[in-house]
Amino acid sequence: MTTPRMHPDTIAAPVTRELVVKKSRFIAHLVPVRSVAEAEEVIASVRRQYWDARHNCTAMVTGVNGDQARSSDDGEPSGTAGIPMLEVLRRRGLTDVVAVVTRYFGGVKLGAGGLIRAYSTAVSEALDDAVLLHRRELLEARVDVPHADAGRIDNALRDWAATHGASFGDVAYGAAATFALWIPQAAREELADDLAALSAGSLSPVYGTTRIVDVPGDRT
CATH class of the missing domain: 3.30.230.30 (Impact, N-terminal domain)
Structure with missing residues (x-):
């Protein structure tokens, strides 16, 4: 790894x-x-x-x-x-x-x-x-969610990001609700597994590029 x-x-x-x-x-x-x-x-x-x-x-x-x-x-x-x-x-x-x-x-x-x-x-x-922002090199993960499930998945993904050193990004609404997260490379399999568990196997992330992201931390 x-x-x-x-x-x-x-x-x-x-x-x-x-x-x-x-x-x-x-x-x-x-x-x-x-x-x-x-x-x-x-x-x-x-x-x-x-x-x-x-x-x-x-x-x-x-x-x-x-x-x-x-x-x-x-x-x-x-x-x-x-x-x-x-x-x-x-x-x-x-x-x-x-x-x-x-x-x-x-x-x-x-x-x-x-x-x-x-x-x-x-x-x-x-x-x-001061409150720190941690600079991390994170991987983009996008998840398309049916509108009927968007509220539940939104809350679950925000909680997931907060406990996995990830950043919850923008939400785009079209034919489906598209959630964007920036996650550590090492967490990609865990995100896929957790999404599958949340959706009875119907949801999976699509991974994109990496970039430097500011992740809120604690006081210095």
Whole structure:
């Protein structure tokens, strides 16, 4: 059996979290993005909103395999902000996410070690509030169902997807109701067997192509 290729996860929705360290406020903004250009737009938006802050430091990882990364210290001592933020994203195994940490200086210098801890902690604690999307290479499975049975099969397939690492896709209505699922390759025989059991052998899936699909997960 071929082991499915694993890809970095991403986050489902933006998250904001504030940390106070020796009177300095660190406001972490995490946003899912699809490209470097989109990440740059997020950074510009945060900088406009928090124009009066001392620093808006950034880190991003993009690409299906997380192969593009950038960071900026935005005036903090070199290596004390952007890179520590980036390392947190890498350590959590994430991609297609941008982190911006806004700092309002509280009058007490933190030193290089204190800054590294503050910026990395701000991102880490924000990620603790985030919901993951798992990136999986899944196989398309389509099932044609008579309209009379569509409601029952709809519920059964949604439950099946939720317990098999699959994603329930679109439903098309024509001569029959056509359900689309994206399933792990290893589950194709199990889906066929379960459909047969649900329908006294009258239903079977038709398999198509594979693609990368975001599957909802738990908090990071």
